[in-house]
Amino acid sequence: MIPLSWYIILGAALFSIGIYGALARRNALAILMAIELMLNAVNLNLVAFWRYLTPNMVAGKVFALVVFTVAAAEAAVGLALIISIYRRRHTIAVEEIDMMKW
Amino acid sequence: MSIASFEPSTLLIVLPEILLLLLAGIILVVGLTSQRSGGLLLSWLTALGLTGILIVTLLFGRPGENEVLIFGGMLRHDWMAFSFKVLFLFVAAMTALLSADVEGVEDRGEYYALLVVATLGMSLMASSADMIMLFLAIETTSIPLYILAGFKKGDDKSTEAGLKYFLFGALTSAVMLYGFSLLYGFSGDTNIYRLSEAMHAGAVSPWLIGGMAVLVLVGFSFKISAVPFHFWAPDVYEGAPTPITAFISTASKAAGFAVLLRFMLAVFPAIEAEWVTLVAIMATVTMTVGNLLALPQTNIKRLLAYSSIAHAGYAMIGLVALSSFGTASVIFYLIGYVVTNIAAFAVVILFARSVGSDEIVDYAGLSRRSPGLALVLLVALLSLGGMPPLAGFVAKFYVFAAAVESGWIWLAFVGVLNAIIGLYYYMTVLKVVYLYRSEDEDKPIAIPRSYALVLVICVIAILAIGTLSAPWLDWSINSALSLF
Numbered sequence: 001m002i003p004l005s006w007y008i009i010l011g012a013a014l015f016s017i018g019i020y021g022a023l024a025r026r027n028a029l030a031i032l033m034a035i036e037l038m039l040n041a042v043n044l045n046l047v048a049f050w051r052y053l054t055p056n057m058v059a060g061k062v063f064a065l066v067v068f069t070v071a072a073a074e075a076a077v078g079l080a081l082i083i084s085i086y087r088r089r090h091t092i093a094v095e096e097i098d099m100m101k102w
Numbered sequence: 103m104s105i106a107s108f109e110p111s112t113l114l115i116v117l118p119e120i121l122l123l124l125l126a127g128i129i130l131v132v133g134l135t136s137q138r139s140g141g142l143l144l145s146w147l148t149a150l151g152l153t154g155i156l157i158v159t160l161l162f163g164r165p166g167e168n169e170v171l172i173f174g175g176m177l178r179h180d181w182m183a184f185s186f187k188v189l190f191l192f193v194a195a196m197t198a199l200l201s202a203d204v205e206g207v208e209d210r211g212e213y214y215a216l217l218v219v220a221t222l223g224m225s226l227m228a229s230s231a232d233m234i235m236l237f238l239a240i241e242t243t244s245i246p247l248y249i250l251a252g253f254k255k256g257d258d259k260s261t262e263a264g265l266k267y268f269l270f271g272a273l274t275s276a277v278m279l280y281g282f283s284l285l286y287g288f289s290g291d292t293n294i295y296r297l298s299e300a301m302h303a304g305a306v307s308p309w310l311i312g313g314m315a316v317l318v319l320v321g322f323s324f325k326i327s328a329v330p331f332h333f334w335a336p337d338v339y340e341g342a343p344t345p346i347t348a349f350i351s352t353a354s355k356a357a358g359f360a361v362l363l364r365f366m367l368a369v370f371p372a373i374e375a376e377w378v379t380l381v382a383i384m385a386t387v388t389m390t391v392g393n394l395l396a397l398p399q400t401n402i403k404r405l406l407a408y409s410s411i412a413h414a415g416y417a418m419i420g421l422v423a424l425s426s427f428g429t430a431s432v433i434f435y436l437i438g439y440v441v442t443n444i445a446a447f448a449v450v451i452l453f454a455r456s457v458g459s460d461e462i463v464d465y466a467g468l469s470r471r472s473p474g475l476a477l478v479l480l481v482a483l484l485s486l487g488g489m490p491p492l493a494g495f496v497a498k499f500y501v502f503a504a505a506v507e508s509g510w511i512w513l514a515f516v517g518v519l520n521a522i523i524g525l526y527y528y529m530t531v532l533k534v535v536y537l538y539r540s541e542d543e544d545k546p547i548a549i550p551r552s553y554a555l556v557l558v559i560c561v562i563a564i565l566a567i568g569t570l571s572a573p574w575l576d577w578s579i580n581s582a583l584s585l586f
Contacts (some may be wrong), residue, residue, distance in 0.1 A: 008287070011283075015280055018276070019273075019277070022273050028265060028269065031269055031273075032269075032272070035269075035272045035273055035276050038273075038276040038277070038279075038280065039276055039279065041280065042276070042279045042280050042282075042283045045280070045283035045284065045287060046283050046286065048287075049283070049286055049287035049290075053287065053290050054290045054291075057290070057291075059234065059286070059291070059292045060286060060292075062234060063233070063234045063237075063282075063283075063286065063292060066234055066237065066238055067237070067279065070237070070238065070241045073241070073245055074241065074245060074272055077245050077248055077249060077268065078248075078268050078269075078272065080249075081248065081249075081252050081261070081264045081265045081268050082265065084252060084255050084261045084264070085252075085261045085262065085264075085265050087255075088256075088258050088261055089258070094269070097262050097265060097266075099258055099259055099262055099341075100259060100262065100263075100336070100337040100340050100341060
């Protein structure tokens with residue numbers, strides 16, 4: 001069986017890629033995708049911990065399901081906000097969305 | 103403390119939440135049927151509904167002697183949750199009254215329904231005792247607030263505010279969630295009150311616990327807009343519809359503090375000294391950055407945004423004290439801050455409604471145009487600045503007293519110095535209001551009935567909390583004791 005640590009390392013790597021993407025990307029959609037990647041890392045962690053450490057407890061599985069659902073809702077709202085700003089400005093590059101500064 | 107088995111009477115405990123959900127449904131239906139002119143109707147419907155729920159909560163929601171965990175440990179029924187629920191319902195009712203005729207907001211039914219859903223999320227945030235429930239509650243609060251911040255679809259600033267709020271919120275909540283997943287992995291449990299036992303056993307290295315605490319703190323700092331996760335606040339406050347700004351700066355911040363207090367005190371006793379130092383540093387930086395950046399502001403909403411960042415810093419001092427009195431002082435601070443800030447934003451809303459500007463220079467001559475409104479602004483800003491006999495003074499006094507009592511004298515000192523800087527920029531606004539003249543002095547500012555009601559309630563509350571602080575403090579101490 002694959003040791004647990006591999007999953008955790010994969011999760012950490014995914015999370016780091018996600019956070020790098022969220023901070024370095026300029027396109028709002030790409031940032032949203034990077035955030036989804038971070039949530040996937042969380043899910044991977046949760047499911048791995050559940051399977052290896054507490055297979056008899058339902059909490060870990062339920063947690064992962066809840067994260068799924070919320071991520072979907074969040075993506076829906078995020079895309080709606082991105083569309084609404086695109087209609088006004090015709091751009092979704094975050095450095096151009098800077099009407100308000102300091 | 104044990105987990106109560108499910109009985110139908112448990113449903114009575116979540117009655118406020120059930121009623122909030124019902125109210126949201128009713129508002130949606132009424133909003134659909136009353137097309138255009140329904141603004142005022144919906145505003146009063148929401149406000150009265152929320153007031154009704156507030157009364158129901160006060161009558162039936164009172165916790166008993168002992169704290170109980172209900173729904174398999176998902177929620178905790180205690181004084182802390184009860185007090186915050188009452189606070190959120192109050193703020194939401196005030197916000198509903200203030201929203202009666204915000205410009206540029208279409209689909210009013212959805213607007214009020216989202217407001218009620220966000221309140222529902224907050225009241226769950228205050229009572230969650232399980233990481234799953236906590237995450238769900240935080241998102242139930244945040245997602246409607248993202249939409250509300252960007253609700254003025256035809257306004258460039260509002261859409262920008264919505265997007266910025268969303269991107270920051272989603273990013274920080276993902277980081278927090280990663281912390282939650284690690285906490286679950288290292289303790290094998292998701293219940294907040296059992297996590298610490300698993301970690302106390304010494305099985306987990308303090309460095310790891312510290313790392314997880316930092317990850318979780320990122321999410322909470324975003325909710326309370328503490329430095330370095332405050333960047334969203336000024337932009338969102340400026341761009342969002344002003345009643346929503348008031349709501350985010352009061353209720354959402356208080357909800358963040360409710361979670362912060364409960365989670366940090368329950369989960370991380372193993373590394374107490376370390377996280378307290380971290381929070382002390384954050385409080386110092388938050389106060390200082392908030393106040394210094396507020397100084398050059400020319401827009402009143404941005405000024406209040408930076409001031410609200412600074413106030414998060416003051417409130418954090420109470421948490422650093424790490425005593426039941428310290429926690430009580432945080433709760434007391436939030437009560438005082440919430441009523442004061444709503445009064446301040448109510449004036450901003452009324453002024454913008456008549457004059458159409460949020461710039462501080464345009465406030466010149468306000469004392470002649472509307473003496474009453476100027477007086478409310480005077481009371482609110484002096485209370486924010488911490489002048490006796492107003493709520494803000496007593497609140498700051500208790501927070502600093504708690505810090506001194508626990509030996510954090512330097513922190514209390516920094517707090518007092520910051521309060522002086524704060525007073526300076528509040529006074530600058532008041533100077534414009536009272537001493538400067540303008541050409542429009544003969545044009546009065548209209549104050550509709552619902553707004554007048556909010557102003558009166560808030561001013562009375564500011565004075566009452568400032569002069570008769572004992573009952574409020576008792577209440578806060580009661581709430582704080584349920585965490586220790």
